[in-house]
Amino acid sequence: MNATNASEFLLGGHLPVRRLGFGAMRLSTNGFRGPARDPEIGRSVLRRAIELGVNLIDTAEFYQSSDGKVRANDLIREALHPYPAGLVIATKVGAVFSSDGSYRHGTGADMRRLVEDNLQSLGLDHLDLVYLRIGEMAPPHGESLGERFEALAALREEGLIRNLGISNVDINHLSEARSIAPVAAVQNHFHVSKRDDLSLLDECTAAGIGFSPFFPLGGGANKTEESRLVRIATRHGASPAQIALAWLLAYSPVMLPIPGTGSIDHLEENVAAATIRLSEEDHAELA
Template structure:
């Protein structure tokens, strides 16, 4: 099956990295969910190779994406499956959390940014990272929390050439302004999907500045699942699945929107990638407004 991502769905990240806006999130490669039981690593490697075959050239990962027992790790799978990397492949990772030996975790400090970045470089087999997000807080945006110290530390690593571009995750408009006063921000990654549109103002601010907006849980993951009768009706009209319509809606919602659905199965991957070629009608958009 050949399901290439449409050329109409491209974005120039940071002004220099041309990517297909429908990418791939690696969190579900090691396990189903966050730090659950390990999945078969060979299946994970096969999913990654198939994603690249289908035209996906943005892979979103993190050093802490791993199975509960630590035996299967997303970064290791990416390196094993794709290294030496295709010249057009963009790998985005995120830092901001430190995990303790007992599995508990805490926010990282500015002083720990270098070690966290170097861990990603080593596990991915890279001499520099294309995009590093500073992730703050848990699921809720930590309004009023300063990210200056941590972002300044990442900006220094950028100056050293270890990082090409910087992003921020789980933030509000004030965080974006604070980060941009320190160094350029090329991408924001927040919780956003058809059923959760709290960050419309932040998305609009990103669009005005040409900053990519990359939702995590684009299909309503975590505690929120998309269950919308409108999606089902539109899916029937397009001969598609509800998940495909939800992804198509994201891509159509803003030219700076990136989508990074994750999966551990090739069939599901192919279904997600095919969503990049769905063109919603004015009727569809009106129904989902």
Template sequence: MDSSATPSPEFRLGGDLSINRLGFGAMRLPCNGFRGPARDPETGRAVLRRVVELGVNLIDTADFYQSSDGVVRANALIREALHPYPSNLVIATKVGVVFNPDGSHRPATGGDMRKLVEENLASLGVNRLDLVYLRIGEMTVPHGESLAERFGALAALREEGLIRHLGISNVDIGHFNEARAIAPVVAVQNNFHFARREDRSLLQTCEESGIAFCPFFPLGGGVGEIDDGRLTRVAKRHGATPVQAALAWLLASSPAMLAIPGTGSVRHLEENVAAGGIRLTEEDHAELA
């Protein structure tokens, strides 16, 4: 397969930002996972430059994506590699957690939102953030927890012009409706992949509403094996890898689906982007259903 294959069709984020539905997640640039030993920053910058060369124009990041020692940080790598940014590049970030100097963390409050947004503005070197997700909870959705105070604070910063669009992450339909009653929501970011499909109804609601659905851990996040053999069989028919088949399945699941696989390797980046050129057949869809 051609590793420079054109990414999948575009999505109009918020009605005004045209983005390729196969984007890039920056979490693994500073280290191999959420926290860990620092990776070579020049390799990270090379990956980011290749992201843009391949036509990817959505980068998903967070100011708290950093190595355990705090020396290598995703936002700094993005700024160093790509600033001044291409006019069509959309950078999404997320807030919702406050990290303490000792490495511990706590949930953010509405009163923390300005500081968190300003930290992202400074580290990315911009005057306005394209998309800011409010992330609530940790690895499980905090059902019944209100996000109104925090999302309302972000909505106020949007009104000030510091944020262009708002999203929500790790949510259920109750959170979705609560947020939309406060301000427009253009994207939802939940845990969803080939082996985890619990949010299909929320995905459908997003699609019907013209809202992007952007899974974190689109390839499982390294937590367990997502291929039960079906991805391997489909991949073989396309001369592809199971990872590429998993990404192709995601993109085929809905026109509102955005995929943001992350990596610290140029080779893996090229493999991921090539998945945008796979067109699944009826036989493939039947096997993967």
């Protein structure tokens, strides 16, 4: 059971990452906002992820409990700094949060402060990958990301960012971003039961751009899909969640799932999915 079973991808053409990463959202609270989780458990989960060979951690400065007392970035720094060689930390910016938890969509002028906040909380002098996240849960079709992405591209030229990504976007956003600066990765809502972005994924695969699905375990899958996952899981002696991850890893060589959890048991279950090899029958059933 090791994340190295998921093979590697060269992020931005130069940073090797194992294709099964870890999402930090659930370290501080069980969801986007909510009561604080035990920070020592969060730190233990992070240390175990490294022991299991995970070298891609996805986080954000705004991943925190509703009272602001437990923050994912703080846990990452406390558990892992000084960071092991080869660890890649990705973060995302875009929203500007107030102390009461409300937020507004950031502008280009906000990008430097958002990046610097992540640098400070993570204890870094540069960020390996910064996603510009736009919109809510669905891509804001027709909205330009140019001003914000140009601001991040300028910070990349300064050396504060090594690689740029975009999140919650459509194929036109990808084209616009690539006209400004290289795009190393895209992060969108995608899983076995939500395949709206197949054309975007195909574009990323052709261009060698990483595709990191958030909510990769497919919470809320329809009953037909759930029954298929259960049948295939039974054949492999695995869980449906493991089959959902194995399907993603097999679908494209640029796929970088980042399942998140606040539990060591769930972490180990997710990492073990990298050992599963789906058969042609399995793929046909899920097609």
